[in-house]
Amino acid sequence: MTVMRTHERVLAQIEADLAAGRWALGERLPGERALAEEIGVSRASVREAVRILEAAGIVRTAVGSGPTAGAVVIDRPAAGLGTAVRLHVASGALPVSDVVATRVLLETWAMREAAERVRGGRVPGEVGGGARGDRARDRADDGSPLAGARRLLAEMEEPGVSSLDFIARDQDFHLEFARIAGNQLVEAFMLGLRGAIGAYVAEGVSRLPDWPTTSARLRTEHRAILEAVAAGDGPAAERLTREHIEGFYAEAGLAGGTKFTEAGCG
């Protein structure tokens, strides 16, 4: 039995308190000084534990005074997953192709699941996942679970939209179906992967020979995917999504979908 380091003891204590429900989402942890005295360690050790919590997306810290200051319990699993993936890609041990292949795997699953849920009427509500609050979801809900996706699609089809704006809407479009699929972990992981390979995607876009043509094709594919989901056709949604993503990465020069195609997942 090895002796725990001090910051590990602090982390374990906080984790246990979290599991016991000591703090709800949005509530504040005690101050670093108070926490240090409570556990009987130095403030530096508490800070190291808080750093890990922050990197994992469990808390966010802010200076100052008032209810928004201090270490607030949040829920951003994507932050932690994305950080870990990004660092491993940077260290060179994790190939980008594996990251892309994993993204394809998750996205195709999410799209198929979303279609099945639309058909079965089991679409989660807007706030069903709790106060995730990663971004304002202020779309006007016309009653359809696909209203958000349709709005993003319309924004992507506006004339004169920049490639950066297009990519951002594109990613939100994909993420919207992950939300509909109703698995928070998959949604978070997709968001994390997106952050980890965002730089590579942007670089790939800059190398595209003809962006207007590419974006037009992407718009057509998006609409086909949306209609497949709306029709509840899971297999079609999955196939279209796989072709959509692999086609983009192939055109952008990021080989990664090839292996997946050969695997015949679909």
Next chain:
Amino acid sequence: MTVMRTHERVLAQIEADLAAGRWALGERLPGERALAEEIGVSRASVREAVRILEAAGIVRTAVGSGPTAGAVVIDRPAAGLGTAVRLHVASGALPVSDVVATRVLLETWAMREAAERVRGGRVPGEVGGGARGDRARDRADDGSPLAGARRLLAEMEEPGVSSLDFIARDQDFHLEFARIAGNQLVEAFMLGLRGAIGAYVAEGVSRLPDWPTTSARLRTEHRAILEAVAAGDGPAAERLTREHIEGFYAEAGLAGGTKFTEAGCG
């Protein structure tokens, strides 16, 4: 533009150096004091950055002297992913049911991909993934890519094997196919999920009414999966795996997720 905090600057600097290949796998970072002076910050800030790297599975730290001491660059993405998932489950924002569903998703993909790769003869080598070294893989290689899986299967079928040993072999059995599938990120994520819900699985096993009967069924299912992979039958491997995992969680009372969360976190 917000000003980066000091430990974030340190982390960004180290990440850039990692991406530039300043340190290879197994090499040591400069000492904390040297790093602090090099970047022009205090040692405390360097330590906070190192904590994040350590939690992400990028480095491991050790005291003392010699080549093994200090912050050594490693490659354990599962550590970071598992930590983040585990903390979010502890905070109550991430339902165990989502974690289980994600595990099913990844495992069925890996099993299908493994089958396709076996058929195509594209099985990665033993050390293809680099010095991950999560566990000794000392099986005698008889030339078949499934030798490791067969050995684990044989160990699970030995008379008198304890339930804990069985579960450990079971998880290694599943992980073996993730390795064959050749996606390091999927393999790492499966390992991380396993760590995050390991305690819940152990508890579920203890509640099983009849372990000998259950384990006998699991052995039969394992053998069927192995043969499907060996035959290169991806769809069959995927179907058998899904039934295998979902059947186990259902029998262990974890299918609902909600009930299980109450049992584990209450």
Next chain:
DNA sequence: GTACCCCTGTGGTCTGACCACATGCGGTAC
């Protein structure tokens, strides 16, 4: 040649201090 011991460098931890910041209270001017 061997066994021992101390020197050195590592991370681990603590203490105490100061800073920047955001809030909210209380005083003040009108």
Next chain:
DNA sequence: GTACCGCATGTGGTCAGACCACAGGGGTAC
């Protein structure tokens, strides 16, 4: 009574310096 202003307060952020335990390696005594 109201509106405004400024400082007290508590927060995280950062730093400097110190001491400790630990593991290795080289020098020394035999």
